[in-house]
Amino acid sequence: MVIEGAHFVRNFTVKSLLEENLKRWNEPLIRQVFSHGIASVIINTPLFSQVQDRIIWKAEKDGKYSVRSAYRLCVEDLIDTSYLRCPGYWSGIWRLKVPPKTKNIVWRVCRGVLPTRKRLRDKGVQCLEACVICPAAREDVSHLFFACPYAIQAWQMSGLWSEIQQALS
Numbered sequence: 001m002v003i004e005g006a007h008f009v010r011n012f013t014v015k016s017l018l019e020e021n022l023k024r025w026n027e028p029l030i031r032q033v034f035s036h037g038i039a040s041v042i043i044n045t046p047l048f049s050q051v052q053d054r055i056i057w058k059a060e061k062d063g064k065y066s067v068r069s070a071y072r073l074c075v076e077d078l079i080d081t082s083y084l085r086c087p088g089y090w091s092g093i094w095r096l097k098v099p100p101k102t103k104n105i106v107w108r109v110c111r112g113v114l115p116t117r118k119r120l121r122d123k124g125v126q127c128l129e130a131c132v133i134c135p136a137a138r139e140d141v142s143h144l145f146f147a148c149p150y151a152i153q154a155w156q157m158s159g160l161w162s163e164i165q166q167a168l169s
Contacts, residue, residue, distance in 0.1 A: 114141055116140050
């Protein structure tokens with residue numbers, strides 16, 4: 001459909017068809033630029049004074065755009081990341097009052113993403129599966145932190161082994 005006089009409105013916005021600082025159509029301008037039929041349709045379009053026009057970004061509560069929220073929106077809406085989600089109280093780990101590297105290792109242990117020999121083998125890396133320290137067992141997160149005799153000895157020396165045993169049972 002070709003609109004008669006469309007070349008005149010190439011750079012027009014709806015705001016440019018309103019009277020400045022008023023919620024009222026600029027009738028003389030509209031009748032000058034548009035054909036009679038289109039001008040009538042525009043002029044008969046109701047304007048509501050209580051509605052404030054502004055640009056808002058729905059992905060943020062404050063309505064302001066940010067690259068971060070756009071990225072999050074793209075990742076959440078366009079890419080299926082449900083397999084990455086793991087139930088748990090992850091924000092509690094990040095709120096701990098300990099050094100960042102401690103938070104990081106706790107998070108990695110809980111998520112099971114430490115590069116243990118078992119995990120490396122599952123990913124196709126050719127390596128022995130046995131623990132580096134005690135070759136009697138498979139090196140996975142559970143063994144590395146809670147079953148390896150050297151790990152147990154370290155927990156005992158720190159005075160935390162009884163609490164860890166209690167938590168494990």
